[in-house]
Amino acid sequence: MNPAAFSRSWCATRRLLLACVLMGVAAVAQAQTIRYDATTRVFRIDTDAVTYAFGVNENDQLQTLYWGARLSTGDALPAAHTNEGNVSFDPPTSTSLQEYAGWGGSMYVEPDLKLRYADGNRDLVLHYVSHRIEGDTLDVHLRDIRQPLDVTLHYVVDPATGIIGRSALIENHTKQVVTIDSVAAASWNLPAAEDYSLRYLTGRWAGEWQLQTRAITPGNTVLESRRGSTGHENNPWFAIERGGDWAEDHGDVWFGALAWSGSWRITVEQGVLHQVRVTGGFNPFDFAWPLAPGESLSTPVFYAGYTSGGIGEASRLLHRFELAQIVPQHPKPRLRPVLYNSWEATNFAVDQAGQEHLAELAASIGVERFVMDDGWFGARNDDHAGLGDWVVNPKKFPHGLKPLIDKVHALKMDFGLWVEPEMVNPDSDLYRAHPDWVLNFTDRPRSEGRNQLVLNLARQDVRDHVFKVLDDLLSHNDIAFLKWDYNRNWSEPGWPQVAPDQQQKIYVDYVRNLYGILAELRKRHPNVEIESCSGGGGRVDLGILGHTDEVWTSDNTDPFDRLSIQDGFSYAYAPAVMMAWVTDSPNWVNNRRTSLDYRFLSSMQGSLGIGANLLHWTAKDFAVAKKYVAEYKAIRASVQQGKLYRLLSPRDDSPHAATESVSQDGKQAVLFAFLHASQMKYPYPRVRLQGLDPDARYRWRSLHGAPVAGTLAEASGAYWMNHGIDLALKGDYQAAAIVFDRVGGKR
Numbered sequence: 001m002n003p004a005a006f007s008r009s010w011c012a013t014r015r016l017l018l019a020c021v022l023m024g025v026a027a028v029a030q031a032q033t034i035r036y037d038a039t040t041r042v043f044r045i046d047t048d049a050v051t052y053a054f055g056v057n058e059n060d061q062l063q064t065l066y067w068g069a070r071l072s073t074g075d076a077l078p079a080a081h082t083n084e085g086n087v088s089f090d091p092p093t094s095t096s097l098q099e100y101a102g103w104g105g106s107m108y109v110e111p112d113l114k115l116r117y118a119d120g121n122r123d124l125v126l127h128y129v130s131h132r133i134e135g136d137t138l139d140v141h142l143r144d145i146r147q148p149l150d151v152t153l154h155y156v157v158d159p160a161t162g163i164i165g166r167s168a169l170i171e172n173h174t175k176q177v178v179t180i181d182s183v184a185a186a187s188w189n190l191p192a193a194e195d196y197s198l199r200y201l202t203g204r205w206a207g208e209w210q211l212q213t214r215a216i217t218p219g220n221t222v223l224e225s226r227r228g229s230t231g232h233e234n235n236p237w238f239a240i241e242r243g244g245d246w247a248e249d250h251g252d253v254w255f256g257a258l259a260w261s262g263s264w265r266i267t268v269e270q271g272v273l274h275q276v277r278v279t280g281g282f283n284p285f286d287f288a289w290p291l292a293p294g295e296s297l298s299t300p301v302f303y304a305g306y307t308s309g310g311i312g313e314a315s316r317l318l319h320r321f322e323l324a325q326i327v328p329q330h331p332k333p334r335l336r337p338v339l340y341n342s343w344e345a346t347n348f349a350v351d352q353a354g355q356e357h358l359a360e361l362a363a364s365i366g367v368e369r370f371v372m373d374d375g376w377f378g379a380r381n382d383d384h385a386g387l388g389d390w391v392v393n394p395k396k397f398p399h400g401l402k403p404l405i406d407k408v409h410a411l412k413m414d415f416g417l418w419v420e421p422e423m424v425n426p427d428s429d430l431y432r433a434h435p436d437w438v439l440n441f442t443d444r445p446r447s448e449g450r451n452q453l454v455l456n457l458a459r460q461d462v463r464d465h466v467f468k469v470l471d472d473l474l475s476h477n478d479i480a481f482l483k484w485d486y487n488r489n490w491s492e493p494g495w496p497q498v499a500p501d502q503q504q505k506i507y508v509d510y511v512r513n514l515y516g517i518l519a520e521l522r523k524r525h526p527n528v529e530i531e532s533c534s535g536g537g538g539r540v541d542l543g544i545l546g547h548t549d550e551v552w553t554s555d556n557t558d559p560f561d562r563l564s565i566q567d568g569f570s571y572a573y574a575p576a577v578m579m580a581w582v583t584d585s586p587n588w589v590n591n592r593r594t595s596l597d598y599r600f601l602s603s604m605q606g607s608l609g610i611g612a613n614l615l616h617w618t619a620k621d622f623a624v625a626k627k628y629v630a631e632y633k634a635i636r637a638s639v640q641q642g643k644l645y646r647l648l649s650p651r652d653d654s655p656h657a658a659t660e661s662v663s664q665d666g667k668q669a670v671l672f673a674f675l676h677a678s679q680m681k682y683p684y685p686r687v688r689l690q691g692l693d694p695d696a697r698y699r700w701r702s703l704h705g706a707p708v709a710g711t712l713a714e715a716s717g718a719y720w721m722n723h724g725i726d727l728a729l730k731g732d733y734q735a736a737a738i739v740f741d742r743v744g745g746k747r
């Protein structure tokens with residue numbers, strides 16, 4: 001009898017009813033994710049693999065107690081006590097692991113909240129007041145020791161991954177304006193150790209997603225964007241490991257990502273006692289937020305998790321979390337369609353006949369979504385004019401977009417369109433009518449980037465205009481997809497129309513209005529999907545992913561460069577949201593020549609798109625492409641939504657790269673392997689698979705390339721994972737893709 005049936009039959013005995021009720025209560029308490037022990041004043045969050053705990057110390061301040069592998073429920077954590085500090089220079093306030101620190105008292109580490117009262121007082125000491133637990137959420141109410149300045153810390157737990165989201169709400173119940181100088185969503189504290197190492201992602205246009213690793217030593221590492229948006233330069237993601245070997249499949253890893261698409265900052269700080277604190281939120285650079293009496297400010301959410309399964313498992317947990325909890329279609333996003341995009345084929349030279357021709361060719365290889373890129377509107381023939389004028393160019397499309405859209409539908413594809421709604425060319429009707437709508441300081445120069453200025457979306461009239469333009473576009477045209485571009489960073493971020501003390505709110509109000517527009521558009525047009533693009537991957541974060549279905553990874557479409565770009569991307573973000581196009585050879589970025597097979601296999605590791613000029617393709621190219629598109633449809637569930645294993649890294653001048661995607665049901669695994677340059681006749685390293693059922697049997701088939709002669713046609717998961725597979729890869733820019741399908745029976 002299983003335990004549930006046992007419990008039911010036992011409880012059927014009326015004599016034991018009371019005992020059953022009590023047991024039921026105990027069982028519920030046992031299963032609870034979040035608990036509070038009133039005796040020790042300890043909060044404890046338990047998921048299957050993770051425990052996170054903090055307590056109220058003897059000074060009524062919140063102090064982190066533990067974050068790591070799951071502790072036994074019977075291990076009652078002792079009450080929080082302030083650290084004794086280190087003589088007068090490093091007092092307990094600074095050396096205790098404060099869960100959310102106000103800047104006040106003796107506080108030398110990164111504070112979570114720093115503010116000014118109107119009378120010049122800048123001291124803030126936050127004490128615990130009360131809390132509320134509801135399901136998988138916890139709110140903890142803190143208050144300043146002298147003023148009714150309230151902070152509510154919000155925790156939301158995802159039991160499936162152990163990832164916790166933290167944010168803060170600051171409320172001014174005083175009778176004076178309080179100015180917030182800096183405010184974080186959360187600080188994540190790790191226990192003292194000297195062998196922590198940090199990973200983070202850096203980049204630039206056409207060179208995003210470069211993985212960096214450095215030892216954490218005393219002092220601060222600041223990851224940030226001061227650019228008004230997420231930026232290419234740093235991405236708001238981090239991972240910290242103990243020991244520094246960064247194994248993919250084992251080791252303690254703490255990781256996190258900030259859900260914010262404006263200027264942001266994450267500070268990784270090792271204090272004087274070697275404790276590590278990761279603080280993240282709005283970037284305080286050029287930030288000031290006056291909070292009038294009765295007003296409040298909420299922060300973005302800073303998500304973080306822990307695993308003992310190495311950086312590979314950390315990535316898989318994030319991928320799973322993003323698809324199940326973040327993206328608009330969560331918890332079960334539909335599979336990404338294969339799309340065609342016209343940009344690299346035509347640049348701005350789009351017109352009805354040309355796009356229809358491309359659409360016919362795209363449909364012939366099995367494309368499911370046809371996307372027309374830049375150039376379809378206003379006086380847009382290059383990047384000097386037209387941006388902001390979202391009316392169809394009558395010369396290029398004399399009868400509007402309808403004939404093209406109808407044609408695309410007749411070819412059994414849906415239609416997508418490029419827009420860049422937050423920007424304006426000075427040479428546009430919109431700018432001529434509303435020169436005051438752009439970010440600017442009065443009587444100061446306006447710096448252009450790609451001949452364009454940034455509309456001040458923080459303004460209500462600008463926000464309403466942008467919303468209306470897009471709402472009209474989607475209401476009057478049968479559009480299934482918007483590629484939402486954003487091609488420069490901010491400069492002169494002035495907002496002269498509001499009072500001087502309100503102008504720096506622009507950093508938050510802009511992004512909130514952007515999210516608001518996206519949310520309202522999705523509500524009014526629920527079938528429309530959106531891609532976040534910013535000159536490639538300049539706006540990718542968990543905030544924008546809450547409103548968009550996929551992202552454009554990089555403008556760099558060279559399939560070899562893409563291997564390391566995609567590898568870096570995969571540390572933080574799911575393959576399902578990673579759009580990857582097959583484009584022309586030689587590639588425009590670096591003139592590199594690669595085969596169509598190599599280009600397809602590089603792109604098939606994410607969400608497949610085609611961006612080549614199909615007018616230049618041969619009959620053989622079409623046949624090859626048709627084969628891969630069909631094959632991709634058969635494996636895309638595994639690739640997009642499966643478990644990703646990074647088997648061979650393309651970084652550090654390695655001549656090899658390999659990834660493996662295992663479907664969620666474990667029935668299929670897809671191996672992609674790449675050889676960049678054969679040297680000295682060395683064989684390709686044997687590839688050992690991961691994540692298979694050791695007792696199940698798997699038969700391989702090749703999409704391209706092959707294992708060496710004599711390879712077993714079918715073997716157990718244990719065989720493929722322990723013995724591995726030898727691939728017959730030789731030469732430069734070679735690739736192989738092998739699909740392992742589970743066959744009936746055990747080994």
Ligand code: DGJ
Nearest residue numbers: 343373374533535536555
């Ligand atoms: C930048 C994007 O990243 C490209 O894919 C393309 O859409 C251009 N903008 C269009 O101007």
